[in-house]
Amino acid sequence: MVNNVARLEAKSLELWYGKFQALRGISLVIPQNQVTAIIGPSGCGKSSLLRCFNRMNDLIPGSSVKGQVLFDGRNIYAANIDPTEVRYRIGMVFQKPNPFPKTIFENVAFGPRVNSFIGDLEEIVERALHRAALWDEVKDRLYKSAMQLSGGQQQRLCIARALALEPEVILMDEPCSALDPVATLKIEDLMKSLAENYTIVIVTHNMQQAARVSDMAAFMMMEEDRAGVLVEYGSTSKLFTNPKDKRTEDYITGRFG
Amino acid sequence: MKNGSAFQRHLRVRQITGYINGTLFFLATLTGIIVLIVLIADVFKDSVGWLDWQFITSYPSRKPQEAGLLSAMFGTLWVMALTALFSFPVGIGTAIYLEEYAPDSRLRRLIQTNINNLAGVPSIVYGLLGLALFVQALSLGRSVLAGALTLTLMSLPVIIIAAQEAIRSVPESYRLGAFALGSTRWQVVRHIVLPNAVPGILTGTILAMSRAIGEAAPMIAISALVYLTFIPVSPMDRFTVLPIQIFNWVSRPQEGFWHLAAAGIIVLLFVLLTMNAAAIVLRNRFQKRTEE
Numbered sequence: 172m173v174n175n176v177a178r179l180e181a182k183s184l185e186l187w188y189g190k191f192q193a194l195r196g197i198s199l200v201i202p203q204n205q206v207t208a209i210i211g212p213s214g215c216g217k218s219s220l221l222r223c224f225n226r227m228n229d230l231i232p233g234s235s236v237k238g239q240v241l242f243d244g245r246n247i248y249a250a251n252i253d254p255t256e257v258r259y260r261i262g263m264v265f266q267k268p269n270p271f272p273k274t275i276f277e278n279v280a281f282g283p284r285v286n287s288f289i290g291d292l293e294e295i296v297e298r299a300l301h302r303a304a305l306w307d308e309v310k311d312r313l314y315k316s317a318m319q320l321s322g323g324q325q326q327r328l329c330i331a332r333a334l335a336l337e338p339e340v341i342l343m344d345e346p347c348s349a350l351d352p353v354a355t356l357k358i359e360d361l362m363k364s365l366a367e368n369y370t371i372v373i374v375t376h377n378m379q380q381a382a383r384v385s386d387m388a389a390f391m392m393m394e395e396d397r398a399g400v401l402v403e404y405g406s407t408s409k410l411f412t413n414p415k416d417k418r419t420e421d422y423i424t425g426r427f428g
Numbered sequence: 429m430k431n432g433s434a435f436q437r438h439l440r441v442r443q444i445t446g447y448i449n450g451t452l453f454f455l456a457t458l459t460g461i462i463v464l465i466v467l468i469a470d471v472f473k474d475s476v477g478w479l480d481w482q483f484i485t486s487y488p489s490r491k492p493q494e495a496g497l498l499s500a501m502f503g504t505l506w507v508m509a510l511t512a513l514f515s516f517p518v519g520i521g522t523a524i525y526l527e528e529y530a531p532d533s534r535l536r537r538l539i540q541t542n543i544n545n546l547a548g549v550p551s552i553v554y555g556l557l558g559l560a561l562f563v564q565a566l567s568l569g570r571s572v573l574a575g576a577l578t579l580t581l582m583s584l585p586v587i588i589i590a591a592q593e594a595i596r597s598v599p600e601s602y603r604l605g606a607f608a609l610g611s612t613r614w615q616v617v618r619h620i621v622l623p624n625a626v627p628g629i630l631t632g633t634i635l636a637m638s639r640a641i642g643e644a645a646p647m648i649a650i651s652a653l654v655y656l657t658f659i660p661v662s663p664m665d666r667f668t669v670l671p672i673q674i675f676n677w678v679s680r681p682q683e684g685f686w687h688l689a690a691a692g693i694i695v696l697l698f699v700l701l702t703m704n705a706a707a708i709v710l711r712n713r714f715q716k717r718t719e720e
Contacts, residue, residue: 265604271620285610285611
């Protein structure tokens, strides 16, 4: 059931932090309405790659990008593209839940508000919370602080916050690494159901998670002092059962990493 | 090797050492408290019978019984209001620029070092600067405005540093979260950074104001009056402030004026404590608002 409509495409993508090269010639196509997992050992550059997709690396002083990231056929690094526009069309969920110290309602309403949304704010907030499978748990305390939610609820709130902007792609940077197994399971179920309407890219160091939730998988690694190498990319079932590259096989069978 | 022989525990010695140190720290704390109590008690004793309504509503006079600090109190209010008006926006604006906008360049570091050093410059130096710059070069005269601008210069470094620290204490993850939702840098500052930094900024700025209110030296340097028999009605009027009035009374030979000085100190302390209390109330209110 792999479909081939490209949603995001990296072309010979290179990333530097100052003199340190974090990504080397990455080319891959991320298909629409699928979950694509980026796996690999710590420091291999998978989060850096993810942050290239919504230009979050721009916020790190000294970073520079070469190559292209095509989104709907347009290079998001072209001179006439405002990174702010990229970021509201491509949402992001971070490793540690980072709700704002505001009410639950205000957290979800934040994106629509800053982007001058003029429709029914309450409706959009409710819809986003429904989609993030959080509505039933918070509907009676929308105007209480988001900081009082549990870690798993906070992370689903962050997903709802991203969904409120109706993004086309959602990037998730190890979204479960700070959560317990039950909360992790909920987020994974959520990812699978969200993939019906959204394109999802997830970075994870948890290979079981990648195998459980993703349709496509990319394996990255660092060799000696060369970080940011894309070793293998393909459908998850193939990558996990019949890897082409010896290094992929070693990693997924637990021989290193 | 067995544990017991390798570790010489000396538990008793360690406990005694801890106890002695704790006691020393307690005594150190006590020193400050005792000095404060003695000071306040002494001032109160001296002011008994002098701190009354007549004292607060009268102009200075050659006769201690008829003298009051009306003009000094209004002068202080004038100067502080203008100082706050000038130093809040400039100080907070500078802090926002340095923390949120300025790229990490040599220039930024130079500015930062400069500000840090300015915070340590003695207040009399600011007074002399105010005299040369505002009173003379800009021909503002020995006016309320010149005094307020001088105190603004003096307070700015402290306000900037306090505001910077408050801004820096806002977690980076909030900023990233807001950026990822398509906020512009100004929206991140306006909706995320400032609301969370306000309690710290308020505390820092009001403490800076409290320090400025008690400064006599820079006001003497720009020659604020000591014998003023009118209330300033415009920023260009001449003025006096509480610390100068108190200083003047203390230096008089007649005993009556010493009592007036003590009463003046009580008024000054009262204004100071009120401002600090306001800082605490404001901080608590904003903190509650962000946490709920």
